[in-house]
Amino acid sequence: MQGRGAPLVLLPGLSFSHGIPTGIIRAFESALALGLSAHHEVHWLGRRPGVPAGYTLADFADDYADEIRGRFGRAMPVVGFSTGGLLGLQLARDHPDVVERLVVIGAAGRLSDSARASDRRWIAALERGRLADAWGALVSDITDHAAAAGLLSSILGVVGPWVTPADCSDGIRTARAEVDVDLTASLSDLRVPTLLVVGGRDPNVGVGLATRTRAAIPGAELLLLPRTGHLGSMVHPRTTDRIGRFLSP
DSSP states (O other): OBOSSEEEEEEOOOOSSSSSOOHHHHHHHHHHHHHHTTTEEEEEOOOOSSOOTTOOHHHHHHHHHHHHHHHHSSOEEEEEETHHHHHHHHHHHHOGGGEEEEEEESOOSBOOHHHHHHHHHHHHHHHTTOHHHHHHHHHHHHOOOHHHHHHHHHHHHHHHHHHOOSOOHHHHHHHHHHHTOBOGGGGGGOOSOEEEEEETTOTTTHHHHHHHHHHHSTTOEEEEETTOOTTHHHHOHHHHHHHHHHHOO
16 A cells, blocks of 8 residues: 555556566556555555466456455445456446446457467466566567567566566466456446556557447547557556546546
């Protein structure tokens, strides 16, 4: 928890385990939380550890709904990034009583085809114990710039294995839960005010998926950030400004 003001819930993206994130993911999510904390008390809610095999996105949403009811006793503003954004959509659809307003960053009603492919490569590499390959699989989700991807892949392939937790089963099961889900057709039932924030160069979403998701949700708003990638959508100066105005209409 950080910041002062009206409380909100922050749902994190995919990580190797369900502990506090480390490395580049922690840096970007911390920057987002810091930006939001100027006007809100930010509660970072991770997913519970030790989830069983076969856990679905709906199961994760049930967990979050129980946690929000138990901790706050009322509907809360929810901000979700990447996997957390997809989970936010599932949560708002299945449990509208716990979501007052929803902000989805770097996510849509489903993963892009390229993101699904990289998730599958990530899962396979982790299951085989090939940690450098697992970190390399994440690069295509971070940037679509060839030179940057090559450099980042080289760096993460060396550094990543040193910070990878010994047990990645929670991360693998989360990725399995999200990889083939498509909520788009059911989002017409969503009645929670929703803001989508998507980078125009985010390979996880893409402009097409972003606009289709906005069209599927009654009254949804879309902030499209040109020349911005997946992680960049969290720290773009327009992001926290637009979220602030959306959460304080």
